[in-house]
Amino acid sequence: xxxxxxxxxxxxxxxxxxxxxxxxxxxxxxxxxxxxxxxxxxxxxxxxxxxxxxxxxxxxxxxxxxxxxxxxxxxxxxxxxxxxxxxxxxxxxxxxxxxxxxxxxxxxxxxxxxxxxxxxxxxxxxxxxxxxxxxxxxxxxxxxxxxxxxxxxxxxxxxxxxxxxxxxxxxxxxxxxxxxxxxxxxxxxxxxxxxxxxxxxxxxxxxxxxxxxxxxxxxxxxxxxxxxxxxxxxxxxxxxxxxxxxxxxxxxxxxxxxxxxxxxxxxxxxxxxxxxxxxxxxxxxxxxxxxxxxxxxxxxxxxxxxxxxxxxx
Amino acid sequence: xxxxxxxxxxxxxxxxxxxxxxxxxxxxxxxxxxxxxxxxxxxxxxxxxxxxxxxxxxxxxxxxxxxxxxxxxxxxxxxxxxxxxxxxxxxxxxxxxxxxxxxxxxxxxxxxxxxxxxxxxxxxxxxxxxxxxxxxxxxxxxxxxxxxxxxxxxxxxxxxxxxxxxxxxxxxxxxxxxxxxxxxxxxxxxxxxxxxxxxxxxxxxxxxxxxxxxxxxxxxxxxxxxxxxxxxxxxxxxxxxxxxxxxxxxxxxxxxxxxxxxxxxxxxxxxxxxxxxxxxxxxxxxxxxx
Numbered sequence: 001x002x003x004x005x006x007x008x009x010x011x012x013x014x015x016x017x018x019x020x021x022x023x024x025x026x027x028x029x030x031x032x033x034x035x036x037x038x039x040x041x042x043x044x045x046x047x048x049x050x051x052x053x054x055x056x057x058x059x060x061x062x063x064x065x066x067x068x069x070x071x072x073x074x075x076x077x078x079x080x081x082x083x084x085x086x087x088x089x090x091x092x093x094x095x096x097x098x099x100x101x102x103x104x105x106x107x108x109x110x111x112x113x114x115x116x117x118x119x120x121x122x123x124x125x126x127x128x129x130x131x132x133x134x135x136x137x138x139x140x141x142x143x144x145x146x147x148x149x150x151x152x153x154x155x156x157x158x159x160x161x162x163x164x165x166x167x168x169x170x171x172x173x174x175x176x177x178x179x180x181x182x183x184x185x186x187x188x189x190x191x192x193x194x195x196x197x198x199x200x201x202x203x204x205x206x207x208x209x210x211x212x213x214x215x216x217x218x219x220x221x222x223x224x225x226x227x228x229x230x231x232x233x234x235x236x237x238x239x240x241x242x243x244x245x246x247x248x249x250x251x252x253x254x255x256x257x258x259x260x261x262x263x264x265x266x267x268x269x270x271x272x273x274x275x276x277x278x279x280x281x282x283x284x285x286x287x288x289x290x291x292x293x294x295x296x297x298x299x300x301x302x303x304x305x306x307x308x309x310x311x312x313x
Numbered sequence: 314x315x316x317x318x319x320x321x322x323x324x325x326x327x328x329x330x331x332x333x334x335x336x337x338x339x340x341x342x343x344x345x346x347x348x349x350x351x352x353x354x355x356x357x358x359x360x361x362x363x364x365x366x367x368x369x370x371x372x373x374x375x376x377x378x379x380x381x382x383x384x385x386x387x388x389x390x391x392x393x394x395x396x397x398x399x400x401x402x403x404x405x406x407x408x409x410x411x412x413x414x415x416x417x418x419x420x421x422x423x424x425x426x427x428x429x430x431x432x433x434x435x436x437x438x439x440x441x442x443x444x445x446x447x448x449x450x451x452x453x454x455x456x457x458x459x460x461x462x463x464x465x466x467x468x469x470x471x472x473x474x475x476x477x478x479x480x481x482x483x484x485x486x487x488x489x490x491x492x493x494x495x496x497x498x499x500x501x502x503x504x505x506x507x508x509x510x511x512x513x514x515x516x517x518x519x520x521x522x523x524x525x526x527x528x529x530x531x532x533x534x535x536x537x538x539x540x541x542x543x544x545x546x547x548x549x550x551x552x553x554x555x556x557x558x559x560x561x562x563x564x565x566x567x568x569x570x571x572x573x574x575x576x577x578x579x580x581x582x583x584x585x586x587x588x589x590x591x592x593x594x595x596x597x598x599x600x601x602x603x
Contacts, residue, residue, distance in 0.1 A: 140548070290437065
């Protein structure tokens, strides 16, 4: 190794170089096979990154204009629409994290206590299912279920003599309805990782605890929960990193009546960029979002590394 | 022995807990299933609007489904969905598995770089507008190629496949090489048959993804609505009609809406048992780092 390094440094007659070209030549067919994937990455993942420069240019329907520095960012930070979207993103995301984590962990622990394996499998099969339905299907399902014209929920309210409610069109009800639907789709799926972790607990620990006279409750407090804590922390961190990802769920469930409480950064980017053709401005808002998301992911990864000595990414 | 027995006898508190737990699980499954069942069952029931909920349709009918098949405005989106799901999955599987095959070659010069540029895309993406502008500049607007190609390789599935391919013993590759197989022949005759479970899992995930895709159609197919898929149609039919006063589908009855939702659920339901068998494995695979 040392000799190789010395020769590489001297630069003359570098055998490594020849060997490298021989190896590249030997693997030429593999490069050819990888070409479609490589072209894909360049065209659809890296070329757009060059397009991020439009965040600093005047760019709308008239085409790319002058370099304007941070004007778009200044515009955004003083615009009511952006601030509203930013606030809604934070509110909906954090409420969602609290609700979903609580429900997911509770349901995982309860599922774990089921002794009848057939019943357990059945419940699991049912609760994982919504995750595989598209947001359009979920949105359409709940639009009909919550509809004021013959929707299941409003029919029930009517039969008990209550007023009809416009769940997805009322600023007071939208957030709660949205959070419920989000949980309906994702909570079951969230239990997968916890159940996997629970099944990894050594049964001998429970046997030993039983011998020591610990009841089920004490076993849960002293064995199950401590075992779950690292997983909980990691899932929490990964959820925090995804705070700014809310999009499709909002897109299918919101409407102009409730923009005030529902518009999030991504839907705001879509409307200003695609519907209003403010390409430069929307790129700037999107860039702001991407940078924050990136920082959150990297911080989360660092934190997870500290906790379990291994990165999540 | 006596003491042991008493330890295993469930206390009254525990019995109460078990009852409560079972009831909770039943409630949970009902909360998940009722919205789905209500829509699916009503779509077969002529007199659905007269009842709140019933398990067996009172008057069984397939009228709404016949309507979907007979009206081009509904049948075309359905066909578009089938075509893009099949071709999208094929394209994505080809691109992803070939790239993964290259990455699985331990001595490939530049392997780290080629892996790295794929991994970076997991944490940093330019975002919606820059990608939209690239698709537009490439002349892919209003073409189904756009919705297929922008998702031709998912970095996470790429990693799973790479790990899967790396699990194949090197000696098998060596034997194939000695027998005179080119890399492509090795891939088709050795790697693919040995990786069936992994390929099937990723293939299923891509299938569900392409079937469920909808926003890319709205984004990239703007002036040719006849190229929209069934999900986009469903959104107009049910959601926009309800919340935004959209009046493009004056023929939309309640049972038609129910049937349209059911149609887009069915393929997922058919694939679901297979997908479910794989995803827990998939998560385990993901934990094995490359």
